[in-house]
Amino acid sequence: MIExxxxxxxxxxxxxxxxxxxxVEQGETVALLGPSGTGKSxxxxxxxxxxxxxSGEVMVDGLSVPELPRNELARLRxxxxxxxxxxxxxxxxxxxxxxxxxxxxxxxxxxxxFCDARVAECLRLVNxxxxxxxxxxxxxxxxxxxxxxxxxxxxxxxxYLLYDEPTSGLDPVNADAMDALIGQLQEELHxxxxxxxHDVRGSFHVADRIALxxxxxxxxxxxxxxxxxxxDPVVREFLDRDFQLLQARH
Amino acid sequence: xxxxxxxxxxxxxxxMPRAFARPVLSACTHVxxxxxxxVELARALPEWRQWLPRTFEQCxxxxxxxxxxxxxxxxxxGAVTSLQAGYQFTGSVPLYIMGAVVAESIILELGPxxxxxxxxxxxxxxxxxxxxxxxxxxxxxxxxxxxxxxFSHLLLxxxxxxxxxxxxxxxxxxxxxxxxxxxxxxxxLGISDLDFxxxxxxxxxxxxxWYSLIKAEVxxxxxxxxxxxxxxxxxxxxxxxxxxATRAVVLSSxxxxxxxxxxxxxxx
Numbered sequence: 001m002i003e004x005x006x007x008x009x010x011x012x013x014x015x016x017x018x019x020x021x022x023x024v025e026q027g028e029t030v031a032l033l034g035p036s037g038t039g040k041s042x043x044x045x046x047x048x049x050x051x052x053x054x055s056g057e058v059m060v061d062g063l064s065v066p067e068l069p070r071n072e073l074a075r076l077r078x079x080x081x082x083x084x085x086x087x088x089x090x091x092x093x094x095x096x097x098x099x100x101x102x103x104x105x106x107x108x109x110x111x112x113x114f115c116d117a118r119v120a121e122c123l124r125l126v127n128x129x130x131x132x133x134x135x136x137x138x139x140x141x142x143x144x145x146x147x148x149x150x151x152x153x154x155x156x157x158x159x160y161l162l163y164d165e166p167t168s169g170l171d172p173v174n175a176d177a178m179d180a181l182i183g184q185l186q187e188e189l190h191x192x193x194x195x196x197x198h199d200v201r202g203s204f205h206v207a208d209r210i211a212l213x214x215x216x217x218x219x220x221x222x223x224x225x226x227x228x229x230x231x232d233p234v235v236r237e238f239l240d241r242d243f244q245l246l247q248a249r250h
Numbered sequence: 251x252x253x254x255x256x257x258x259x260x261x262x263x264x265x266m267p268r269a270f271a272r273p274v275l276s277a278c279t280h281v282x283x284x285x286x287x288x289v290e291l292a293r294a295l296p297e298w299r300q301w302l303p304r305t306f307e308q309c310x311x312x313x314x315x316x317x318x319x320x321x322x323x324x325x326x327x328g329a330v331t332s333l334q335a336g337y338q339f340t341g342s343v344p345l346y347i348m349g350a351v352v353a354e355s356i357i358l359e360l361g362p363x364x365x366x367x368x369x370x371x372x373x374x375x376x377x378x379x380x381x382x383x384x385x386x387x388x389x390x391x392x393x394x395x396x397x398x399x400x401f402s403h404l405l406l407x408x409x410x411x412x413x414x415x416x417x418x419x420x421x422x423x424x425x426x427x428x429x430x431x432x433x434x435x436x437x438x439l440g441i442s443d444l445d446f447x448x449x450x451x452x453x454x455x456x457x458x459x460w461y462s463l464i465k466a467e468v469x470x471x472x473x474x475x476x477x478x479x480x481x482x483x484x485x486x487x488x489x490x491x492x493x494x495a496t497r498a499v500v501l502s503s504x505x506x507x508x509x510x511x512x513x514x515x516x517x518x
Contacts, residue, residue, distance in 0.1 A: 050391050070293075070399075077397035088392035090384075102396055106299075149392075156396070 001026050002047055002160065002194065007056035009042060016042050018216030019056070029186055029193040030221075031203030033238065034213035040196040041085065041164050043213065047194070048080050048162070049073050060160070078104035081153030081191075085165040087145035089137035095148050096133040099123070102155030122151040125188065126181060143174045147181070154189065161185065163195045167202050175202060182206045200239055212238060284479055287401075291409065294402035301406040308411030312373050313418060319372065320365050320419045321426045327360045328352060328427030332434035345441045349449025352431035357454075357462045358518075361424040363510055366469030369416060370502040374477040377408055378498030381481025382491035390482070405482065409474045416470030417463055424462060461517055468513065469506050476502040 002024040009017040016039040024030045034040050045051040046058050049065045058065040060076060068076060081102070089098045099119045103109045108118070119133055126147040137145060146166060153161060166182060167175035179202040186193060186206075197203050203210055204224050211221035212235055220227065220235050227235065260268075294301065335351040381404065384390050393400050428450070435441045477498035484494035 045391070048395055050394060074397040074399070077395055080395075082392070082395040084388050084392055084395075086387065088388040090389055090392070091387075101393075101398070104397060152392075152396070 001059075001061065002192070003057070003059040004043070004046065005057040005059075007043070007046060007053045007058060009039070009046070009051065009053055015216055017046075017053070017056075020213070020216065020218055022211060022218055022221070024192060024194055026192055027190065028208040029182070029195065029206060031195045031197055031207035031210045032213060033197060033200065033203055033210060035238070036198055038213050039216060040198075040213055044082075044162050044164055044194065044196050047160075048077050048082055078156050079158050080160040080162060081150075081156065081158035083146070083150045083153045083161065083163045083166060085168060086142075087137070087149035089140075089145055089148055089152070091137050093136075094133065095123075095128075095135050095137065095140070095151075098137070098148060099133070099152045099155050102152040104156035118155060119151075122155050125154060125185065126151045127177075142169050143178070146170070146178065150181070150185070154185065154191075157189075159191060161189075161191045161193045163193065163197075165196055165198070167197060167199050175199065178202075179205050214238075283483060287405070287479055287482065288475075290401045291406055294399055294406050297399060297402035300399065300402040301410065304403065304407035305410045305414075308407045309415050312369070312411045313415035316369055316372055316415075316419060317422065319368055320423050323364050323368050324356070324361060324423035324427040325430040327364055328356055328429065328431035329434040331355045331360065331427070332431040333438060336435065336439040340439065345439060346445040346449035346452070348435045348439065348441055349432075349446040349451075350453045351449075352435065352446075353428060353450040354453055354458065356427035356431065357424050357458050359510075361427055362420045362462050362465040362469060363506070365416070365420045365423045365466070366473060366506045366510075367503055369412075369419070369469075370473040370477075370506060371499050373412065374473050374498045374502045375495045377474065377477040378481035378484070379491055379495045381405075381478060382484030382494040385482065385484045386486055386488075386491060400482075405478045408478055409471070412470040412474030413467065414470075416473065417466040420462060420466035420469075461513075464517065465510065465513055468509055472506050472509060473502045476505060 002022075004020050004022040007017050007020040007022075008015075020043060022032075022043065032040050032043065042051060046053055047060060047065065049058075049068065052066045060080070063072070063076060065073070065076065089095070090101070093101070096119050099122050100109065100115045102122075103115060103118055108114045120130055123130055123132060128144065128147050128151065132140070132144065132148065137148070140148060150161075150163075150166070163182065167178050170178060182193065182195060183206050185191065195203065195206060204227075207224075209221065209223055210227055212219045212227075214234050220230060220232060227239065230236065332348060332352050335348050339345075339347060339351070381390070384404070390400050390404070393403055432443075432446050435446055436443070480494050480498040480501065484490045
């Protein structure tokens with residue numbers, strides 16, 4: 001379970017998170033929505049301790065992330081897969097080496113047979129061809145980089161998966177394919193997921209619950225029906241873009 | 251605009267301390283972060299399984315990759331020293347002194363300092379740009395998110411490669427400089443091999459080589475630690491990476507020259 005309570009974060013004079021309360025129950029997929037630049041990625045980075053809150057609590061599995069010693073934080077990170085917005089693949093390594101680096105257990109990491117099998121399995125899970133393993137990140141398209149990034153994130157068999165803008169920069173067809181992949185991974189791996197996005201349609205498609213981050217606070221969190229029914233003008237304005245389509249779906 | 255006019259309206263006794271306080275605070279922040287980086291590097295030392303194989307890769311990069319430019323620079327430095335010494339001393343002092351001038355200049359100063367400056371430019375810019383790019387493309391965040399230590403994976407191998415390879419390169423530079431100095435003296439001044447060798451040994455003390463090695467070791471640390479810090483803490487964007495590369499070269503070169511003077515005062 002992931003729980004953020006009263007999290008504040010500012011960079012210089014800019015307040016990014018202004019008392020965020022956010023909870024993700026075990027096994028569910030939560031989409032965190034909000035316009036660009038509202039601090040969604042900042043919130044996500046707090047969950048694995050890449051950023052520390054100025055105040056407030058960040059708990060994962062009952063552990064206070066900001067207070068964890070280095071070794072325990074590393075152990076926690078092994079249980080959390082993080083798919084970065086642009087993949088963040090190590091550009092001096094092949095896709096194989098990138099995914100292998102995601103294998104958390106040191107003895108497995110040194111076992112070539114295990115690594116070969118695990119990398120092949122991860123590539124299959126993200127619908128990439130086995131030949132991609134030999135390629136360098138520069139040889140991949142944007143969508144393939146994102147998939148390879150997800151493959152690396154799941155290589156350590158995490159309990160949690162955090163997606164940072166998985167569909168941004170993709171054409172509608174590939175964005176739909178990415179949404180389908182998130183759903184497929186949820187079914188096959190039974191992970192708890194947080195999907196940061198500004199894509200309303202895709203979020204309604206993949207998430208069990210949705211939260212909207214607005215001006216540093218969670219404006220509304222709930223199931224898609226609650227979002228559809230709300231009269232909150234801020235939420236309505238954000239949903240309006242895809243509202244017609246969503247109405248048609250429901 | 252509002253904040254600018256507000257600041258301008260502040261009384262002088264508030265504005266002046268503010269103007270001084272900002273750079274002082276910034277400098278203190280950097281000192282603190284630099285210190286923290288050194289602590290993290292020390293804590294990463296036991297993770298030898300991570301840094302050892304990568305150190306070999308970086309050694310090849312720093313050592314073999316820099317060999318040509320180091321030999322070229324030292325070769326010309328040796329020849330020019332010899333020719334200029336010949337221009338100044340011919341007719342006033344015995345020719346064998348040429349050997350002493352070339353040997354002492356190369357071993358004590360030109361070999362270590364020129365090699366340090368060349369490497370500060372070559373590997374310093376490279377380290378800062380590599381790490382800066384990794385920072386702005388979230389590769390360093392990705393490494394941390396995978397539960398891996400960026401200090402043992404990225405920084406320690408680069409720094410250790412400098413610590414190991416820069417002294418080796420300085421010794422190569424010393425030999426190259428002496429060789430070209432001897433060739434230049436022989437070719438343009440007609441000094442005999444025996445006279446050159448006699449002169450080279452006349453003022454030479456074994457401590458000169460140790461001094462050269464100590465300088466090389468210190469410079470090896472300077473031209474790797476500073477660029478690693480600057481690249482690791484680079485600002486966002488391509489401009490930030492460019493700024494980091496420039497700052498790394500300037501900072502490491504200036505620090506190297508300052509330490510060159512300090513070591514001369516302390517050790518000679």
